Amino acid sequence: MAMLRARLLRLFLSPSNPIVKPSVLAGSSHRRSQRGFGLGEFRRGFSGTLVPELTTDDAASTAGADDEIERIQREFEEAKRNFDNIPEVLKEIPKMNPEGIYVNKNVRLDTIQVYGFDYDYTLAHYSENLKILIYDLAKKHLVNELKYPESCLQFEYDPKFPIRGLYYDKLNGCLLKLDFFGSIELDGCFFGRKKACLIADIVQHFVDAKLDFDASYVYEDVNHAIQHVHKSGLLHRTILSDPRKYLVKNSQVLQFLQKLKEKGKKLFLLTNSPFYFVDGGMRFMLEDYRDGRSWRELFDVVIAQANKPSFYTSEHPFRSYDIERDTLAFTAVSRFLPNEVYYHGCLKSFLQITKWKGPEVIYFGDHLFSDLRGPSKAGWRTAAIIHELENEIQIQNDERYRTKQAQFHIIQELLGKVHATVVSTERGQAYKKLMDDLNMHRRHCRDIMRSLFNSSFGATFLTDTGQESAFAYHIHQYADVYTSKPENFMLYTPDAWLHVPCDIKIMPHHVKVPSTLFKPH
Structure with a gap:
């Protein structure tokens, strides 16, 4: 690890421009979500258009801040030139076993x-056919028994939209993805969604038809329909009628x-x-x-x-x-x-x-x-x-994901240095340009990482900023161990001792590229 740390430092940090001030991450998602920031407001929070007028007394401190900004800018340019070398470095970080415990x-x-x-x-x-079956049976129950519009029968299940662990806001009719602390993830909120899961389809129908509706009623009706599909035996009989399909x-x-x-x-x-x-x-x-x-x-x-x-x-x-x-x-x-x-x-x-x-x-x-x-x-x-664990780990092991994850952490580190260096009265044009550049590259990394998992909600276990999701929190709370299927236990002897990893992480299957790897000693 010491050798790997040294190689990473040589790749991304310019020896002539060390920044030794303590760094802090730029704005946590927990704080942003509580204040209700959207993505546009998030950007403006870092690069607002109003710049305070500088006085003569501020000139000296502004010049010093500009020097620091220039140093960080050079460090960022050096890092970008070396981005192509990241995959070679990451090959030394072990990959996780998709079938591990x-x-x-x-x-x-x-x-x-x-x-x-x-x-x-x-x-x-x-098989995936089961999700389609549940969707179709519940959809028919809504129309035939609860008298929803017959146009709802045209809805089709979209396996690419939903992920496990989403929440439904019964007051506002929104599908939400929450982080480990229960905060709404940026871009993880959907009010309706065409060709999506059933509850989102119903909401979308009422929105498109410009009809007033109570989101809690939609939730109760869809939940009732799905419960009926199970408890009535209709689902069970359909599966047993064609077991090879399901x-x-x-x-x-x-x-x-x-x-x-x-x-x-x-x-x-x-x-x-x-x-x-x-x-x-x-x-x-x-x-x-x-x-x-x-x-x-x-x-x-x-x-x-x-x-x-x-x-x-x-x-x-x-x-x-x-x-x-x-x-x-x-x-x-x-x-x-x-x-x-x-x-x-x-x-x-x-x-x-x-x-x-x-x-x-x-x-x-x-x-x-x-x-x-x-x-x-x-x-x-x-x-x-x-x-879902096997697919998520396979993506995490993929070179494309690891590359973007490493770039994301580098940019997060640089953003932290900017905020630790520059106070609000010293924000000039150089600051604005650097922040725009850093935020643009961070959004690019985040969008690519999200698309590798699910274009709508990203990873099941992680938020776009690399924090664990609320679903991960519940696994951590209620599961002593977790794996993709029971037979994975055959990889271990019946008298094995299963230990929590010595490198403390919230979810032990995650391999992260910590920002500390890029800090100077």
Whole structure:
């Protein structure tokens, strides 16, 4: 690292013009969003058109400020000349593994005796066709049952618009992307959006038609439609009618479960989905690998329609489910029998029956609130399954992204030096020109980095300024570890110790080019 630091310093800092004053970053996004600045106002905040008239007493200090500005300008020109050399330097920074396990809290796998799994998006891998299906079914429900205009049936799902972890402002009808501190990201706010996700399409329709509407009603109706699609069984029946279109077969999931069983681990399935849907999906995904044996033999306990997240706080009793008759038994459940299926229940009864202690249990799920928040509070270890992780890490490893990220940090550093050097009374033409140039290059870097992920909202885990997003915050809060799919755990031995990285970062899968690499010693 010392050698890398030295090379970076030689590349970007002019030895004859060191700036030794302390630097501060130019305006945090947290402060900007609270004041409601748009992008245009953001630029004017650095390069306003009104320049105070200088007095004779200010002349000396202005000359000194101009000297400092000239030094920073030369440093910037030197950095731009060396931008093409950045990729060679960054090759020495290791790339992250898209299929790795990333650790927020230390986990000793040798102490984990029980592995629990959600079904949807955890054990079951779905194709992109599922999102289109949910969109179309919910759209039809809005028109047929809630009497939305028939023109809404023309809407089409656009997979390039939404990302995971967005927020909806029910008061104003805006889709928002928030940063780690809950502030709205610049350019991360959309009021309607043609060919977008359903809620944005509906808002766009009312806007285009110049109709008055309450944004909270739109939210409630769309949410109701999506809930109906799931709870009515319409979605489940459609998936099972053509499983090859929606489900992805994956032998590695089976290998992972079998490996755990061979090591003497206990396994349980805890899902909100009905048993017939889980059974149909598991049989389809594993039928080529089980030689006719039931997938239920892999699990010590199978619980369907668990009603998470209330499962973790309620006192609902377990009911034994009769697979043949599709009925629930009336007898009390005092123990879990092999090859049986149970409905409903609660965490309190689950722990009383199994005698499994919290710290020896790890639960895998994709939904941070309904799957992982309850277990984390109950003392279970938690593993978040984030399918978007692989693609985001692959982009972060890409030379184009790393190059623009390095350039972005260099410009941020120079902006900090300008603000640490020049006070408001010393802002002349040289200052304005430099600030315009720096801000232009920073916007260029930010736009390119955003476009590599998602042209509308950028990265799922990061804001355009390199801060972690609100979605990243919730992963950090509720997931002890996170990865793209459960079978990634096969890359580690069952007795491995998973440690938080020694170089402290909020999200351990991020590799950043810190501005400190470009500071003189």
